[in-house]
Amino acid sequence: MERKSSAAILLLFMVFLMADLSWASKKEKICDKGWECKGVFCCNDTISDLFKVYNFEDLFAKRNTPVAHSVGFWDYQSFITAAALFEPIGFGTTGGKQMQMKEIAAFLGHVGSQTSCGYNVATGGPYAWGLCYNREMSPSQSYCNPNYLYPCTAGVEYYGRGAIPVYWNFNYGIIGDGLKLDLLNHPEYLEQNATMAFQAAMWRWMTPIKKKQPSAHDVFVGNWKPTKNDTLAKRVPGFGTTMNILYGDSVCGQGEIDSMNNIISHYLYYLDLMGVGREAAGPHDVLSCAEQEAFNPSSTSSSS
Ligand SMILES: *[C@@H]1O[C@H](CO)[C@@H](O)[C@H](O)[C@H]1NC(C)=O
Ligand SMILES: *[C@@H]1O[C@H](CO)[C@@H](O)[C@H](O)[C@H]1NC(C)=O
Ligand SMILES: *[C@@H]1O[C@H](CO)[C@@H](O)[C@H](O)[C@H]1NC(C)=O
Numbered sequence: 001m002e003r004k005s006s007a008a009i010l011l012l013f014m015v016f017l018m019a020d021l022s023w024a025s026k027k028e029k030i031c032d033k034g035w036e037c038k039g040v041f042c043c044n045d046t047i048s049d050l051f052k053v054y055n056f057e058d059l060f061a062k063r064n065t066p067v068a069h070s071v072g073f074w075d076y077q078s079f080i081t082a083a084a085l086f087e088p089i090g091f092g093t094t095g096g097k098q099m100q101m102k103e104i105a106a107f108l109g110h111v112g113s114q115t116s117c118g119y120n121v122a123t124g125g126p127y128a129w130g131l132c133y134n135r136e137m138s139p140s141q142s143y144c145n146p147n148y149l150y151p152c153t154a155g156v157e158y159y160g161r162g163a164i165p166v167y168w169n170f171n172y173g174i175i176g177d178g179l180k181l182d183l184l185n186h187p188e189y190l191e192q193n194a195t196m197a198f199q200a201a202m203w204r205w206m207t208p209i210k211k212k213q214p215s216a217h218d219v220f221v222g223n224w225k226p227t228k229n230d231t232l233a234k235r236v237p238g239f240g241t242t243m244n245i246l247y248g249d250s251v252c253g254q255g256e257i258d259s260m261n262n263i264i265s266h267y268l269y270y271l272d273l274m275g276v277g278r279e280a281a282g283p284h285d286v287l288s289c290a291e292q293e294a295f296n297p298s299s300t301s302s303s304s
Helices: 002-027 053-059 076-083 097-114 169-179 194-206 216-221 228-232 239-250 258-273
Strands: none
Touching: 053 076, 053 258, 076 194, 097 194, 097 216, 097 239, 097 258, 169 194, 194 216, 194 239, 216 239, 239 258
């Protein structure tokens, strides 16, 4: 009698367990795309399905010409290898094909504009020169700021390096923590290893500057809902607000300045080259941050 009821309870428990498991597997389907992507976000195409070697060559056509400053450094494989760290959490794998292509173009638009040596009369046009640099050429200072968590290492310089250049000891420190690389002692990794250089830029794209703030990825793919304060500060979901997060008031809230429009133009140029077309980017007020207040105004933040 006692045996029978405990068996019944066990059976009931197993039924619950099985029901629970099937619910979980329905809710969170895991997809395995090999070394590049494994997890719920990997059920859509991966970046290498959508963005091929020839796309990379189209976007960064001039990077290996003799006048470029990092000849032979940047390549497609480094980009894809770096992306494999972030695709499982949604980088380039969110929202379906068009959104995925737009996010790749947006991220690379930042990269291209920040590493360009193009200018208005450059052959191929001003936007053909992304990935021309992998470091700041003539640093005017050593970018060391007294910092409790990330003190400068003697003899080490924290000038700009990488795909979205990293400046200052505390930025090398926090990105190094995020990637589990000792960038505080070895900032030079970002000018020696293109995979690490892309990883640092993707980490910045995927990670909020401060807790309770969105990442550039979040505002771009629509994961972020603006608060009343955001609306008052003219911050709306889209490309414009990615500039707010990455550069703050050095680019945003200054009206239609060239440095802002240059970043936007790289993004639009890449959308065209990737066959998505710049119309898909939406209207100028979504692309721009000309009227936005910075999430982190430079006058009140500890960083420069
Ligand atoms: C995968 O793509 C579909 C549209 O093709 C989209 O609705 C869905 O949100 C995507 N999955 C993820 C995890 O973003
Ligand atoms: C570059 O960095 C990646 C990622 O940390 C690493 O796997 C690779 O071995 C490095 N390449 C070289 C040549 O050190
Ligand atoms: C909204 O902005 C005001 C004034 O800048 C600030 O005091 C307040 O903390 C903000 N609220 C939120 C939720 O961020």
